Amino acid sequence: MYQSTDICGVNPIAAMPFTSQGELDYSSFSRMLEHLATAGIQGLTLFGIASEFPKLDDNERLLLSNQFLSDLRGSGVFRAISVTDHSTEVAMKRARDYQKRGADALMLLPPFFLQPSPEAILHHIFSVLEAVDIPVMVQYAPGETGLAITPAQLAEVATRYPHAVFKIECNPPVAYTREFLQQAPQASVLNGYAGLYMLQMLEAGGKGVMPGCSFSEIYVQIYQRWQQGEKAAAQELHQQLLPWIQRWMTHCEYIIQVEKTILQRRGIIATDYCRHPGWSLTEQDRLMIDSFISTFAL
Template sequence: MAKHFTAQEIIGVNPITAMPFTTSGEIDERSFARLLEHLSTSGAQGTTLFGIASEFPKLHDMERDRLAQMFVSTLAGSPLYRAMSVTDHSTELAVKRARYYEKLGVDALMLLPPFFLSPSPQAIQEHIFAVLEAVDIPVMVQYAPGETGLAITPEQLAAVAERYPHAVFKIECNPPVDYTREFLAKAPQASVLNGYAGLYMLQMLAAGGKGVMPGCSFTEVYVRIYRHWKNGEQQQAEALHQKLLPYIQRWMTHCEYIIQVEKTILARRGIIATDYCRRPGWQLTAEDQQLIERFLSDFPL
């Protein structure tokens, strides 16, 4: 019988699944399946599809349906919890998609609140509530003001936590630590994960966070950091994170930049066939390529 995950079990390292394409920009299903199989043996606790790092705005609806089915079936029986992001800007469509994904068999959802044409705070709250009320599985409510231009106060987020025990919170304002402390002071029962390439991974764990949602090309590095932290090996966790920091600080200066870097690393590792990103994207320089080579020698994977 399939395991049902609770909000409290959505923890640890939960990379966003990248979207492999052929050099002509078509979905590469073989690479997608290989990537999912790789993630299932990486030591991560879960993985999420259709996040910003999945290039979700660049996918056709039919592609999305096919990928959702592949995601659930390929990872069936794996130790990972499987989450899928609901990114529709219409509340009615978001509710339908959330129910569809739950029926498909995902273990959790991620919810990107609507931001196109600047809906009112009340409309955004109603959207979040409607999706949470539509399903029983955990829902990671995403707070990414840098990407969406949408500000949500810790008080507003705490109101969601109080009303919906199956809500989880992915907080990726920059920086997120003070915001998270303020939020958890108002909603101590809430589960918080952090994205942003794990720039603030250890500070967020120290502030009461439960995990990290980075990209997926060097998941094993985040797994090592998380295991050190869980085992109380603070010095080892800090040393490894400090070694990683100069790379992710540079790559996270733009979302499209790190998406391209992660795809290039996945291709260099032989996990996906090409590093193609759908346009518009980011062009890596010769210096970027050298930095990736240095990264792969600094972190043998």
């Protein structure tokens, strides 16, 4: 069984392939998982924001999670599934079910609908952590949720629950992470936000990155260079990537669509359809994507 300290490295969020009619494309999903399992990543997470989780129905989530767990079994890639329910009771049931069905870890998006109190949010986090014994990546994404959690509140979670891991993606996250790790030095921290702050977060004590999944190989190369002590080479490659992801991360729906289009252009999924409401790419965006794929030889 995985421990919280085992969760490190490059852990992308799985994209969600659809047909051109907006139905789930399970064949493309399976093909994408097969590709990612050989890309050098350490883990993969389903139902993150990049998975378009609010646009899926309950039956689709059940089928997708079963396929995700089955296809990646024995791959050496740890399989995490995100619990996104706004009800504490439902989130606890969902967490237990994912653990029972074989998830190696969970990710937890704290509730934000109708602005629950800080006490209610902590109760939700604590309840889910107490419902399971596999690692739980507690997600902090205030830009997307409108919810602020202080480093001290997060440190309280880390102190009470050794199997908690923390995905910190406030913007910028580095000072927040340093303050958090000062209060909870034993905690494991990952960073999302397309890896914009990947190297700064590793320098601050972070353990890994959780970007989208369409060009995971680039993040793997950066991480490997960092791990091998080749920090200048890691910095050089990250600087090369930065202008692209800085532009695409100006809106979540923008980078979700871009990543889907990259997956489609690479032949990994059949279409780049995103369920509505979404983001419409311009012709300039599509030319940029072609240039990106060529630049990084994807």
